[in-house]
């Protein structure tokens with residue numbers, strides 16, 4: 001039997017259990033995958049802790065992985081055994097093998113390894129929709145990017161630079177500042193010791209940024225609003241510090257007729273056409289050298305608890321990959 005990381009209850013990283021799981025043959029429309037690399041994402045922490053619903057317990061954690069097609073279910077015609085594939089967002093990824101709907105899978109180009117795919121599918125598709133849809137970045141825009149040395153952050157910064165933005169990155173340490181700069185941040189705010197709105201106003205001649213891509217949530221919500229230019233866009237896409245508290249929409253008026261959006265990747269890849277569009281652009285950006293993939297931590301999948309603890313303690317940079 002393959003092994004997987006499951007939770008039987010919500011809690012801290014100690015609730016992760018490495019245990020054998022049943023795996024039936026793939027059903028109609030499904031394939032069986034031997035997984036070779038699994039992505040670590042902050043959403044895995046939210047599901048583990050109970051902030052986001054996990055469905056019925058016990059549940060296999062994880063959203064994103066890459067691997068090799070090992071068996072085809074009835075009716076699957078566009079894939080063959082031996083294909084290298086990956087997926088960004090299908091619950092049950094922390095496993096050595098699994099069944100998965102074939103239409104959730106993308107075939108990997110030769111330029112992208114399975115480890116790289118596990119590092120960028122969820123995070124890179126997120127960077128894509130943030131920059132092309134939530135607020136389409138224009139050349140010359142100043143934008144604010146939180147956790148700029150993180151998994152999504154490093155991809156977002158690199159891509160935004162290629163789109164011609166001036167990127168102001170918020171980071172939690174001097175080492176992260178160096179990494180964020182090396183990846184294209186024009187300006188850095190060390191937001192654990194500097195005031196974000198004050199620094200943004202100083203860096204933008206008082207105007208503010210066109211968009212704030214805020215993945216930190218509760219701790220930075222008001223700072224983001226206070227850093228925007230009139231008609232600026234607040235893209236609240238994560239809760240690393242906890243979820244944003246309910247707020248009176250009137251503050252969007254008083255702070256400059258601001259726009260607020262709270263997107264999720266799930267909507268942005270809900271159809272096969274959307275998934276293929278985003279993945280096409282992502283693989284192209286990697287192939288063109290616009291995005292340099294940084295896997296700065298790897299862990300045995302069996303030690304996912306250690307990976308979760310590091311992610312939550314802000315110890316990681318770039319992407320982390322779990323190896324089954």
Ligand SMILES: NC(=O)c1ccc[n+]([C@@H]2O[C@H](COP(=O)([O-])OP(=O)(O)OC[C@H]3O[C@@H](n4cnc5c(N)ncnc54)[C@H](OP(=O)(O)O)[C@@H]3O)[C@@H](O)[C@H]2O)c1
Pocket residue numbers: 040041042043122123126147148149150151152153170171172173176215216237238239240241242263264265266311312313314315316317318
């Ligand atoms: N809505 C969506 O579609 C979507 C999709 C993907 C990811 N996300 C969100 O994007 C964010 C980044 O995800 P990721 O997987 O790439 O993680 P990550 O950015 O690699 O790691 C999280 C980072 O957040 C920062 N942070 C600030 N306050 C924190 C706190 N109280 N606890 C822990 N970290 C804190 C830390 O960077 P510093 O030390 O530099 O502050 C930390 O390294 C997460 O909030 C995630 O939920 C959202």
